[in-house]
Amino acid sequence: MAASGNGDLEALQLGAPSTYDRASDDSSSSDESTSRKKRSADSKKMAAKRGASEITTNGTTVAVTQRRNSVSQAARDPRDEPSIKRRAVGSSALAGPPSPIIEADGLSRASKGTRARLEETPEEAEARLDKMRGAVRTLLECVGEDPDREGLLDTPSRYAKALLFLTKGYQVNVDDIVNKALFHEGHNEMVVVKDIEIHSLCEHHLVPFNGKMHIGYIPRDTVIGLSKLPRIAEMFARRLQIQERLTKDVAHAIMEILKPQGVAVVMESSHLCMVMRGVQQTSSTTITSCVLGCFERKSKTRNEFLSLVGVNRH
Numbered sequence: 001m002a003a004s005g006n007g008d009l010e011a012l013q014l015g016a017p018s019t020y021d022r023a024s025d026d027s028s029s030s031d032e033s034t035s036r037k038k039r040s041a042d043s044k045k046m047a048a049k050r051g052a053s054e055i056t057t058n059g060t061t062v063a064v065t066q067r068r069n070s071v072s073q074a075a076r077d078p079r080d081e082p083s084i085k086r087r088a089v090g091s092s093a094l095a096g097p098p099s100p101i102i103e104a105d106g107l108s109r110a111s112k113g114t115r116a117r118l119e120e121t122p123e124e125a126e127a128r129l130d131k132m133r134g135a136v137r138t139l140l141e142c143v144g145e146d147p148d149r150e151g152l153l154d155t156p157s158r159y160a161k162a163l164l165f166l167t168k169g170y171q172v173n174v175d176d177i178v179n180k181a182l183f184h185e186g187h188n189e190m191v192v193v194k195d196i197e198i199h200s201l202c203e204h205h206l207v208p209f210n211g212k213m214h215i216g217y218i219p220r221d222t223v224i225g226l227s228k229l230p231r232i233a234e235m236f237a238r239r240l241q242i243q244e245r246l247t248k249d250v251a252h253a254i255m256e257i258l259k260p261q262g263v264a265v266v267m268e269s270s271h272l273c274m275v276m277r278g279v280q281q282t283s284s285t286t287i288t289s290c291v292l293g294c295f296e297r298k299s300k301t302r303n304e305f306l307s308l309v310g311v312n313r314h
């Protein structure tokens with residue numbers, strides 16, 4: 001079975017007991033992924049609400065409500081329609097209604113500055129790097145180091161680039177990941193990809209947490225290319241994260257993309273902010289899980305997944 005280049009990655013496909021939900025329906029799995037939508041800042045501006053117009057009559061200020069209504073009504077149809085349509089197109093390609101986790105333009109949980117980073121010119125990118133270099137130089141000075149000594153000369157530049165790399169997941173477009181790798185196979189048995197290596201950054205301390213994620217799902221006829229699951233995990237790991245949210249985001253994104261009968265995600269990791277500082281728990285592991293659909297409803301299904309990935313130790 002094909003999996004990603006991750007040496008540790010192990011993919012299991014198992015015969016499902018008859019207790020699994022069988023796909024029964026319409027699952028509108030379209031193999032095609034949407035072409036990426038142009039992110040348009042303009043549409044946001046257009047959607048901005050207008051304040052009430054006011055006129056002065058006989059010295060009294062009166063809000064012209066009729067006019068405001070007609071303006072908003074006239075604007076609502078032509079202006080709102082494209083964005084509603086865009087959502088519908090985007091979600092139909094990923095099968096299902098508009099999603100709280102995958103936005104119309106294919107980004108998922110974009111941060112405040114994600115689109116600015118995506119659309120920046122080479123000059124703006126250089127200005128961003130310069131600003132970051134200055135900030136790292138300041139940090140070095142603040143810890144009492146000499147940023148001009150030989151070993152540290154290029155550190156601000158290296159660190160700035162490393163940080164941009166470690167946070168590039170915000171800009172990943174889900175459509176590019178899925179990239180036509182949804183297959184209508186009529187396969188409805190549990191698929192588990194375990195031991196996906198995760199390297200992320202704790203958003204509270206900006207130090208790494210590393211571990212392994214295990215993903216299971218029960219398809220509703222549609223399966224996804226196995227290498228896509230680690231890529232979805234990486235998209236959310238290359239950000240400032242907390243393990244709880246990372247686990248949840250991966251599960252919900254898979255639920256949204258595949259519309260399976262259920263998804264289960266378990267992650268075990270070691271946080272350097274615990275290991276190197278604070279309580280200095282060098283051997284503690286943090287385990288988080290998120291189960292959706294049939295994994296949430298059926299303890300038998302959930303327990304089978306947990307024992308397959310080796311988390312259920314009793």
Ligand SMILES: [Zn+2]
Nearest residue numbers: 202204205273
């Ligand atoms: Zn931390």
